[in-house]
Amino acid sequence: MFVLIVGAGRVGSAVAKTALTKGYTVSVLDEDPLSHERLDAGQQESWEDAGGQFTVGTALELEALIAAGIDQADVFIASTDGDNTNLIIAQIARRQFGVDRVIARVMDPARASWYSEQGLHTISPTQHAIDLFDRAIDATTV
Amino acid sequence: MIIAGGGKVGWNLARELMSKDHEVTLIEARRDRYLVIEAELEHAVQYGDATELWVLERAGIQRADLVIAVTGDDEDNMLVCQVAKEKYLCDRIIARVNNPRNYQHFKLLGIQPAVSATDLILRLIEHEVPRYGLVHLLALEEERLEIIELEVPGDSPVAGRRVADIDLPDGSLIISVLRAGGGFVPKPDTVIQAGDEVLLVLDPGLEESITTSFAAPVQRARG
Numbered sequence: 001m002f003v004l005i006v007g008a009g010r011v012g013s014a015v016a017k018t019a020l021t022k023g024y025t026v027s028v029l030d031e032d033p034l035s036h037e038r039l040d041a042g043q044q045e046s047w048e049d050a051g052g053q054f055t056v057g058t059a060l061e062l063e064a065l066i067a068a069g070i071d072q073a074d075v076f077i078a079s080t081d082g083d084n085t086n087l088i089i090a091q092i093a094r095r096q097f098g099v100d101r102v103i104a105r106v107m108d109p110a111r112a113s114w115y116s117e118q119g120l121h122t123i124s125p126t127q128h129a130i131d132l133f134d135r136a137i138d139a140t141t142v
Numbered sequence: 143m144i145i146a147g148g149g150k151v152g153w154n155l156a157r158e159l160m161s162k163d164h165e166v167t168l169i170e171a172r173r174d175r176y177l178v179i180e181a182e183l184e185h186a187v188q189y190g191d192a193t194e195l196w197v198l199e200r201a202g203i204q205r206a207d208l209v210i211a212v213t214g215d216d217e218d219n220m221l222v223c224q225v226a227k228e229k230y231l232c233d234r235i236i237a238r239v240n241n242p243r244n245y246q247h248f249k250l251l252g253i254q255p256a257v258s259a260t261d262l263i264l265r266l267i268e269h270e271v272p273r274y275g276l277v278h279l280l281a282l283e284e285e286r287l288e289i290i291e292l293e294v295p296g297d298s299p300v301a302g303r304r305v306a307d308i309d310l311p312d313g314s315l316i317i318s319v320l321r322a323g324g325g326f327v328p329k330p331d332t333v334i335q336a337g338d339e340v341l342l343v344l345d346p347g348l349e350e351s352i353t354t355s356f357a358a359p360v361q362r363a364r365g
Binding site: 060061062082083084085087088091092095096108110111114118 | 193194195196215216217218220221225228229241243244246247250251
C-alpha cells in the first residue's frame with residue numbers, strides 16, 4: 001500500500017514514520033527541506049535508508065504531487081498547517097487523481113464537519129481536544 | 143454582496159460597488175488593515191477570517207447575491223467560493239486567482255469565473271504587442287467557444303478577398319471587422335482589407351488553422 005503524506009509537521013511526520021514501520025510504502029511532500037529532519041529524528045537510520053521517500057515542493061503544484069507519487073497513492077493524507085490548503089489538496093487528490101482514501105487534517109471543527117458531510121474524510125484535532133476536555137470534566141467528581 | 147479580502151482589490155471593489163448603491167460587506171482578517179478600512183467604510187467592513195463559516199454567516203452570506211473572494215491566498219479564495227456556492231447556495235461567485243498556475247484547481251472545483259490579474263495583464267500585453275498575430279479575447283468555457291482577434295497583414299492570403307470566399311475551417315465564423323477606428327458585422331460580400339482587425343468565434347483548438355489561413359507565414363514563437 002502506498003501512502004502519500006503532504007505536510008511533515010509533528011502530525012504528518014509521526015504518521016509517516018509509523019506507516020513506514022508497518023511496512024507501507026511512504027512518500028512525504030513538504031515545502032520546507034528542513035522538515036526532513038523530523039523524519040530522521042530519533043531513528044536508527046535516515047528516512048531514505050529506511051525506505052521512505054521525501055520530496056520538496058508545494059502542495060498545490062501538480063508537478064510536486066506527481067513527483068511525490070500521487071498517481072500510485074492508495075492513501076492521501078493532507079496534514080499541512082493550513083486547513084484550507086488541506087481541504088483543497090484533498091479534493092484535488094480525490095477528483096483529479098482518483099485516490100481511494102483521502103484524509104484531511106482540519107483544525108477548525110466547523111469546516112471539518114461540513115466537509116465531512118460532503119463526503120470528505122476529515123480529522124479535526126481541535127474537535128478531539130474539545131471532546132476529551134468535555135469527558136475529563138464529566139469524569140471529575142467533586 | 144460579500145467581498146472576502148480587504149487588499150487593494152477588495153477595498154477598491156467595495157468602494158466602487160457601494161458608490162453604485164449595492165449593499166456590500168467587506169471581510170478583512172488583519173486587524174491593522176481592518177482598522178484603516180473601517181475609518182473610511184465604517185460598518186461595511188467586518189473583522190475576521192472569511193474562511194471561518196461563522197464569519198461568513200455574520201456577514202450575511204445566507205442572503206448574499208454575490209460573493210467575491212479576492213484575498214491574496216488562492217486556497218482561501220477557493221474555499222470561500224466553494225462554501226458560498228455549495229453550503230450557502232449563493233448563485234453567483236467570483237474568485238481571484240493569484241497564481242495563474244492554480245487556475246486549473248479553481249476549474250476542477252467548479253469555481254467560475256476565476257479571474258487572474260496576471261492573465262488579464264498578459265492579454266493586454268498581447269493585445270498591444272500581438273506575438274502570434276492572434277489575441278484571445280474571451281474563452282467561454284461552458285459553451286466551449288473562444289473569441290479571438292486577428293490583424294490581417296498586408297501579405298495575408300485573405301486580404302482583398304470577400305468573406306464568402308475565405309476558406310475557414312468548420313467551427314469558425316467571422317463576427318466582426320474593426321477598420322479605421324470603427325467596427326461592423328461583415329456580410330458575405332464584405333471585402334477584407336489588409337490592416338483590418340477581424341474578430342472570430344471558434345471552437346477551441348482551431349487557433350492554429352485560423353492563423354494559417356489568415357496570416358502570411360510568420361515566425362511563431364512557441365511558449
